[in-house]
Amino acid sequence: MANETSGRRDNRVPFRASTKTPNIMMLRRTRLLLIVCGILAFAVLGIKLFSVMIIHHDEYEKMAIDQQVRETEITASRGAIYDTNGKILAMNASVDTIFISPAEIAKNNEDPQLIARELSEILDVDYDKILSMTKNTDRWYEVVKRKVEPDVSEKVRAFKKEKKLVGVKIEPDTKRYYPYGSLAAHVIGFVGQDNEGRYGLEQRYDSYLTGSTGRIIRATDNRGTDMLFVNYEDYYDETKGNDMNLTIDATIQYALAERKEILSNADKGVLSPYNTYTNAGLPAGPIANPGMNSIRAALYPAETKYYFYALDTTGVHHFSETYYEHQNFLNELAGKDEEEDQQTGTGDETTADQTGDTADTENQTDG
Secondary structure, eight states, X not given: OHHHHHHSOOOOOOOOXXXXXXXXHHHHHHXXXXXXXXXXXXXXXXXXXXXXXXXXXXXXXXXXHHHHEXXXXXXXXXXXXXXXXSOEEEEEEEEEEEEEXXXXXXXXXXXXXXXXHHHHHHHTOXXXXXXXXXXXXXXXXXXXXXXXXXXXXXXXXXXXXXXXXXXXXXXXXXXXXXXXXXXXXXXXXXXXXXXXXEEHHHHHTHHHHOOBOEEEEXXXXXXXOBOTTSOOEEEEOOBOOOOEEOSOOHHHHHHHHHHHHTOOHHHHTOOOTTOTXXXXXXXXXXXXXXXXXXXXXXXXXXXXXXXXXEEOTTSOEEEESXXXXXXXXXXXXXXXXXXXXXXXXXXXXXXXXXXXXXXXXXXXXXX
16 A cells, blocks of 8 residues: 555645735836836926927027028118208218138138238238138138228129139128218218217217118028028118208308308407307307308308397397497496395395394383
């Protein structure tokens, strides 16, 4: 019996601990960890997207536009200034601005020394200054000279065409021009290099005379070079400034200026508000809103009879033929006013004294 039992094969499976429960728990923990990491990653990504797309939207948009397009300004023409008869006292003349693009010079392997040497000779600009500009290869706009006359610009244009240079640029500009030179210059004023009014009417009405600058916007590649085969170009027209009409007569101003050169000693000795050459209260030469009498008085001070008037103490006009008589009359009026003030003050003191004496008498009576 025992042998039979021992001779049989034992088919029973030995007992082992189940691994099903720990595996499930580990899987759940892993899933939970992945979900948390995913949420955190998407949260960080969402915050970054919010920062880029919302908070810094304008900044990145500007950076993208600056990289994708190039903007060229078109200078607006400044308004003209006319005299009372329509003669031009201030106008604009066409000139050019010469500049270079160091980035394009380097990209197209153009000779910077040749460019600096030729432009220096044509524009009368220091050679070393231009050469140093060409070394700024990260820049696309370096001004060599402004307000270049058309005949000089043609020489630059011929040099650019001959050498087939891409990095040398010519940009249209305007220059203020005064046909009558210094005539009424202290009234009209002048402008600076940037066409901004710096003195006189040019400064006072600068916003009125100045127009709106135009723009040309072109598409560029990643290096900033114009994309020639892309049909993208926006053009915004410039707006011309407003014209100004003055009451000044250019012919009269010219006559005054000419007359001033031959002014006699008798003319210089006349003291009158009309004498624009000796009266410190008026500009030397031009007069505004001139009538015929004041024009003649300004041209021929010694030959003009002047009348000055002022109200006397009774309200009647007193006329004087000379400036000195007029001043004496005014001094007399001032003296009379002082005497009246003194008399008024004396009368007040007398009244006060009498009042005081009366009061003393009353006090003595009461006593």
